[in-house]
Amino acid sequence: MKKKQGRQLIELAVNGEAYELAEEPQVTLLEVLRNDLELTGTKESCGTGECGACTVLIDGEPVLSCLTLALDCRDLDILTIEGLAKGGDLTHVQEIFLERGAVQCGFCTPGVVLATTALLKATSRPTDYEIKKALEGHLCRCTGYNKIVEAIDKVLTDGYLVNE
Amino acid sequence: MSELDYVGKRILRKDGPDKITGRAKYTMDMRLPGMLVGRILRSPCPHARILNIDTSRAEKLPGVKAVITANDTLGIKHAFVETPRYPPDQYALAANRVRYVGEEVAAVAAIDPYVAEEALHLIQVDYEEMPAVFDPIEAMRQDAPEIHPTHPKVKEPFKNIGGKTYSGWGDVETGFAQSDYMREDRFESHLRTHGYLETQVALASFEPAGKLNIWTSSQGPFIKREKLARTLGLPLSAVRVQMAYVGGAFGGKVDLYAHEFCAALLSMKAGLPVKIAATREEVFAAYRHGQPLIVEIKTGVKKDGTLLAQQIRVINNCGAYRGTGVVVIFLAWGFVMLPYRLPNLKYEGYAVYTNNPPRTAQRGHGAPQLRFALDSQLDMIAEELGMDPVEIRLKNARQPGEQLPNGDNVHNCGLVECIERAAEHTGFREKHLQNRSVGTTLDPLRRGIGIAVSSYHSGSLIYPNSSSAVVKMNDDGTLTLMTGAMDIGQGAETILSQIVAEEVQVPVDKIEVIAADTETTPVDIGSWISGNTYVTGNAAREAASVVRKKLLDLAAEELEASPEDLVLDNMRVYVAGSPGRALKYRDLFTASIRKRRGDPIIGEGHWRTMQDVPFHPSLATTKGRWSENYAFDAQVAEVEVNTETGMVRLVRAVTAHDCGFPINPLLVEGQIDGQISMALGHAFLEEVIMKDGRTLNPSWLDYHMPCIHNMAVSESIDVITETYDVGRSYRTKEVGEGLVSAILAAIANAIFNAIGVRLYSTPFTPEKILRGLGRIK
Numbered sequence A: 001m002k003k004k005q006g007r008q009l010i011e012l013a014v015n016g017e018a019y020e021l022a023e024e025p026q027v028t029l030l031e032v033l034r035n036d037l038e039l040t041g042t043k044e045s046c047g048t049g050e051c052g053a054c055t056v057l058i059d060g061e062p063v064l065s066c067l068t069l070a071l072d073c074r075d076l077d078i079l080t081i082e083g084l085a086k087g088g089d090l091t092h093v094q095e096i097f098l099e100r101g102a103v104q105c106g107f108c109t110p111g112v113v114l115a116t117t118a119l120l121k122a123t124s125r126p127t128d129y130e131i132k133k134a135l136e137g138h139l140c141r142c143t144g145y146n147k148i149v150e151a152i153d154k155v156l157t158d159g160y161l162v163n164e
Numbered sequence B: 001m002s003e004l005d006y007v008g009k010r011i012l013r014k015d016g017p018d019k020i021t022g023r024a025k026y027t028m029d030m031r032l033p034g035m036l037v038g039r040i041l042r043s044p045c046p047h048a049r050i051l052n053i054d055t056s057r058a059e060k061l062p063g064v065k066a067v068i069t070a071n072d073t074l075g076i077k078h079a080f081v082e083t084p085r086y087p088p089d090q091y092a093l094a095a096n097r098v099r100y101v102g103e104e105v106a107a108v109a110a111i112d113p114y115v116a117e118e119a120l121h122l123i124q125v126d127y128e129e130m131p132a133v134f135d136p137i138e139a140m141r142q143d144a145p146e147i148h149p150t151h152p153k154v155k156e157p158f159k160n161i162g163g164k165t166y167s168g169w170g171d172v173e174t175g176f177a178q179s180d181y182m183r184e185d186r187f188e189s190h191l192r193t194h195g196y197l198e199t200q201v202a203l204a205s206f207e208p209a210g211k212l213n214i215w216t217s218s219q220g221p222f223i224k225r226e227k228l229a230r231t232l233g234l235p236l237s238a239v240r241v242q243m244a245y246v247g248g249a250f251g252g253k254v255d256l257y258a259h260e261f262c263a264a265l266l267s268m269k270a271g272l273p274v275k276i277a278a279t280r281e282e283v284f285a286a287y288r289h290g291q292p293l294i295v296e297i298k299t300g301v302k303k304d305g306t307l308l309a310q311q312i313r314v315i316n317n318c319g320a321y322r323g324t325g326v327v328v329i330f331l332a333w334g335f336v337m338l339p340y341r342l343p344n345l346k347y348e349g350y351a352v353y354t355n356n357p358p359r360t361a362q363r364g365h366g367a368p369q370l371r372f373a374l375d376s377q378l379d380m381i382a383e384e385l386g387m388d389p390v391e392i393r394l395k396n397a398r399q400p401g402e403q404l405p406n407g408d409n410v411h412n413c414g415l416v417e418c419i420e421r422a423a424e425h426t427g428f429r430e431k432h433l434q435n436r437s438v439g440t441t442l443d444p445l446r447r448g449i450g451i452a453v454s455s456y457h458s459g460s461l462i463y464p465n466s467s468s469a470v471v472k473m474n475d476d477g478t479l480t481l482m483t484g485a486m487d488i489g490q491g492a493e494t495i496l497s498q499i500v501a502e503e504v505q506v507p508v509d510k511i512e513v514i515a516a517d518t519e520t521t522p523v524d525i526g527s528w529i530s531g532n533t534y535v536t537g538n539a540a541r542e543a544a545s546v547v548r549k550k551l552l553d554l555a556a557e558e559l560e561a562s563p564e565d566l567v568l569d570n571m572r573v574y575v576a577g578s579p580g581r582a583l584k585y586r587d588l589f590t591a592s593i594r595k596r597r598g599d600p601i602i603g604e605g606h607w608r609t610m611q612d613v614p615f616h617p618s619l620a621t622t623k624g625r626w627s628e629n630y631a632f633d634a635q636v637a638e639v640e641v642n643t644e645t646g647m648v649r650l651v652r653a654v655t656a657h658d659c660g661f662p663i664n665p666l667l668v669e670g671q672i673d674g675q676i677s678m679a680l681g682h683a684f685l686e687e688v689i690m691k692d693g694r695t696l697n698p699s700w701l702d703y704h705m706p707c708i709h710n711m712a713v714s715e716s717i718d719v720i721t722e723t724y725d726v727g728r729s730y731r732t733k734e735v736g737e738g739l740v741s742a743i744l745a746a747i748a749n750a751i752f753n754a755i756g757v758r759l760y761s762t763p764f765t766p767e768k769i770l771r772g773l774g775r776i777k
């Protein structure tokens, strides 16, 4: 049984905005994003690190926000799905995901798109195996992953590099 | 076929931009001011009397706003099926007795999750444990503990029978007497969960004036409204069920669930909105999964492979309450009737109560279990007769125009073409022969190929068995479609918009959809009996054609031309041959207001699965029409079996399917891929493991849903048997459920082709393979 403890002030940088919050020490980044910042694009499907739905990028690296304490995110650069499309323009990865039918119910989508974005930024020519490694922690029940992989292949054949 | 602009095109899903940017709001994401967190207290016992519940300490805990038990309810039972034969058998909150681990006993609403959790610990429940039974065969024995009395119409000396379906035609004894070859086999399937990523969740807000607003992650709001209103004792019109985006369902979110009832009742008691979200562990351990069936088949055939007679018994371990347990034993009969001609059948199905959680529909609702059994046995028969698996299927496959024993018709059934094209595409015959001849090589990796078929209904007569839709034009010439249909990820809103777009020639992105709200949208069949494209689609088409007709009428007047000479195109009407004589829809809208006494160009349309049939078919006897529309498919699996480790890999899955015509090929492919993946999980990976009514693996980590490393190569072939013509009703067929079935049997048959081992139960584990090979005992 978790008990309430004293709140602490933290500053979080999410999608380029600075937020000042008072949080209890046991609160996860996922809870802060969803409940306090109302950034509900980050999903929870297990809360125990087993599905990837809650993935956000911290300093460009995919991180499971359900296993990350908010207080540990001071001074880090957090990117959620809401911060990906700048000024309403979809990124190339987002566009191709839609074009290839890689989205059905959409519940896994934010996590998968962010993980893909991070992969393509870190590795401009990932191998099939590297793609699968990068997405192995993401469950998707709807697509069977086929159209997700197809979309990523298409992004690669377009020769698109993910660097802003 | 006329030129089509929207139907049949790979149009991108309408909800894509919302979903890909994180803007899409699911029920899980919804909040209301003052919202409380609800939690549910569940039974730790598989079978027990409740002696006393003391909630006083929980009620006194600061931050707790409401606590409910059965005493706070009206004590009205509910069930998925509610008929005179099958009266409701379950309370929304357990009264006096619990019958499975996880059954809902009490619920609390509090200011935050920590307080709610602590309150649950403060509720004291005294149980007196009773003997429990988990295996259906044991539960049927006379000396088994009684979970519910056996249904009075069941004459056999069995215990705990919740329901029975008895059906048949012809005379099986004569059929067996005429048979050259007979065999009897028994197949078993196992427990799997749906795997929706958004857990079950509901948000209820009761207004002081007496209105209950509820948002719930579901497959259609109308059945929820009916059951909520009745169990809560509210007038139907006082309950408004609305949708948000749904994070997957697959059959698991149809029926009324206790969290929905409890959220509503807690909100009524606390006077504040209440949200209850199940944890993943709760979904695994206490919610409804699919239905493991035991299928016993005796089959007689002629020397040439013609099926003559089948005697079939299906036993469903249906859990502590009926759920859809009596539906699946009805449907199982249908999956025997459908793809192959069968002159004589004797069928009996039993739904057996056990002290497991109740079960529910799961994509395919019995078809995977039945097709696994029937198509495995058909291959065994072919093997005995020295026939090719393709030949024996072609011999028995239903042909276009055939009437089924229940009076339905298969119309333009494309099954033969599906079998032929799937076989041809994969080089089936050669590979099948060749794989068998490599039996002596030392290579531990063996290839196998297998084929099977299935058929699935597209909409059926069950509440609510009709759909209606409204299409209204806006001042600027765009459209709004109002439909009770629910997009659960399959793309319902996109498909319906394509149909409306085609009829009225307004682009899909100029059509706004208002969906699944019991108050503002018309009744709908719901996204759970594969009737969306056919039933709701035809309703939307009719509504759109009213709008089309009004536009043509008015334009004929305004342009001084006859309606036949007018062409609708991209939100304008012009006279054929002289595109300059044209009017924009927005101008016609104004003209309609002016000249038609304010008519704002609204169309209504409705459709029903079967126009003239008053009732749904009997669950007890199967009598009565079932569906107007059956989809057919043949699926081929190629596998690689490692004879040293017993591991099997699905190398390739090919689906040739007759879905009538694909309204959106991109979405159809998505459905096929998803079903192949689900079947792969069924075949090799997934199992909810239970012991004495307790779930041993209630997490994603221990329940192995396919991950990206388990992706299967999935190819598909469209066998198009129907057309779409503007202004005419159409018959298209389902594509979202039936394709989880044949592939399962195809995999089993492919394993046999590879290593000569026949599997009688799912999942196909390395242990079973190695045991079959004689490598382990």
Ligand code: FES
Pocket: A043, A044, A045, A046, A047, A048, A049, A050, A051, A052, A053, A054, A055, A064, A065, A066, A067
């Ligand atoms: S919610 Fe974080 S991994 Fe599932």
Ligand code: FES
Pocket: A102, A103, A104, A105, A106, A107, A108, A109, A139, A140, A141, A142, A143, B197, B247, B248, B489
């Ligand atoms: S799209 Fe539904 S889980 Fe991935």
